[in-house]
Amino acid sequence: MDFNIDQLLRENIKKLVPYSSARDEFKGEASVYLDANENAYGSPLPKDYNRYPDPLQWKLKERIAEIKGVPAPHIFIGNGSDEVIDILFRAFCNPGKDNVIICPPTYGMYEVSANINDIELRKAPLTPDFQLDLDTMEQLVDEHTKLVFVCSPNNPTGNSLDRADIEMLLNNFKGIVAIDEAYINFSRHRSFIQELTEYPNLVVMQTLSKAWGLAALRVGMAFSSTPIIDVMNKVKPPYNVNQASQELALQALNNINQVNGWIRETVQERERVAQALSLLPQVLKVYASDANFILVKTIDANAIYDSLVEKGIIVRNRSKVMLCEGCLRITIGRPEENERLLEGIKAYGHSS
Numbered sequence: 001m002d003f004n005i006d007q008l009l010r011e012n013i014k015k016l017v018p019y020s021s022a023r024d025e026f027k028g029e030a031s032v033y034l035d036a037n038e039n040a041y042g043s044p045l046p047k048d049y050n051r052y053p054d055p056l057q058w059k060l061k062e063r064i065a066e067i068k069g070v071p072a073p074h075i076f077i078g079n080g081s082d083e084v085i086d087i088l089f090r091a092f093c094n095p096g097k098d099n100v101i102i103c104p105p106t107y108g109m110y111e112v113s114a115n116i117n118d119i120e121l122r123k124a125p126l127t128p129d130f131q132l133d134l135d136t137m138e139q140l141v142d143e144h145t146k147l148v149f150v151c152s153p154n155n156p157t158g159n160s161l162d163r164a165d166i167e168m169l170l171n172n173f174k175g176i177v178a179i180d181e182a183y184i185n186f187s188r189h190r191s192f193i194q195e196l197t198e199y200p201n202l203v204v205m206q207t208l209s210k211a212w213g214l215a216a217l218r219v220g221m222a223f224s225s226t227p228i229i230d231v232m233n234k235v236k237p238p239y240n241v242n243q244a245s246q247e248l249a250l251q252a253l254n255n256i257n258q259v260n261g262w263i264r265e266t267v268q269e270r271e272r273v274a275q276a277l278s279l280l281p282q283v284l285k286v287y288a289s290d291a292n293f294i295l296v297k298t299i300d301a302n303a304i305y306d307s308l309v310e311k312g313i314i315v316r317n318r319s320k321v322m323l324c325e326g327c328l329r330i331t332i333g334r335p336e337e338n339e340r341l342l343e344g345i346k347a348y349g350h351s352s
């Protein structure tokens with residue numbers, strides 16, 4: 001497919017001269033740094049954080065490159081994937097003029113970020129079995145459609161989207177297809193990262209917030225062709241990922257075995273909890289999940305939600321969300337937490 005990033009970019013971004021930080025302008029090693037108005041004495045902490053971090057996070061990217069098999073210049077790191085979403089809007093979508101397509105029920109930040117950036121949102125709801133409705137998507141596309149967000153495995157439904165449908169999009173849509181793979185580590189399906197060489201308009205989003213257990217550090221990743229990554233780097237705030245997060249993420253990435261162990265255990269627990277839930281009279285349907293949560297249709301989501309809160313158990317009430325009437329979204333916890341959840345739901349309707 002012919003892909004011309006210039007036709008998608010906003011004019012102001014095409015012309016933008018990005019901020020050039022002190023760390024951009026001098027890259028070598030020196031003994032005296034008097035170029036960034038930092039505190040030369042140090043930090044009032046056991047470890048010094050008085051120097052600005054690497055704006056392009058190269059060490060972290062090199063490690064991610066090894067793990068993912070994607071060269072570092074094809075990687076963007078954001079302050080969580082939420083920043084990646086926002087930057088895609090800011091780079092490609094003209095406020096009040098362009099539009100993007102999302103497929104609800106899906107992750108809420110695509111809509112919030114579109115609203116913040118004053119970008120028209122066009123909704124192509126998933127089919128009743130939570131798959132893409134390609135016909136509706138095609139009807140919604142016009143010359144101002146810059147981006148399509150697809151989330152696979154999808155939040156809050158938990159299922160993976162049909163690979164052939166996503167390929168159809170990639171082959172036919174002239175804008176950018178952003179595939180949000182926040183939950184890919186829990187899925188039996190493979191990532192679209194392997195397809196990056198095929199599709200210059202593909203952006204694969206992943207995060208260290210889920211399987212990697214680093215939600216508080218705010219490290220999100222985008223993998224794409226270099227023209228797209230270069231533009232994202234141009235638009236991002238200069239020091240968008242702080243030094244502590246860069247160092248800790250790098251350290252965490254050396255513990256793949258521990259993370260793989262948790263993933264295996266989470267997936268096992270997911271199947272056990274799904275099976276146990278499906279036997280409860282309070283549960284009408286347990287949707288198949290490729291993520292670390294399960295969507296469950298219940299006889300009364302609001303009442304069950306409240307009864308769980310009373311027991312100190314918090315799940316996500318999704319019953320007001322399109323196609324999720326009566327549904328709770330339940331994150332898979334440790335075995336003892338899952339046990340309390342099951343007992344809590346079992347008790348609903350039996351307590352006085």
Ligand SMILES: Cc1ncc(COP(=O)(O)O)c(C=O)c1O
Binds near residue numbers: 209218
């Ligand atoms: C589908 C999806 N994408 C992205 C995110 C946000 O990820 P991050 O913590 O990297 O901003 C979430 C968080 O719940 C999510 O469910």
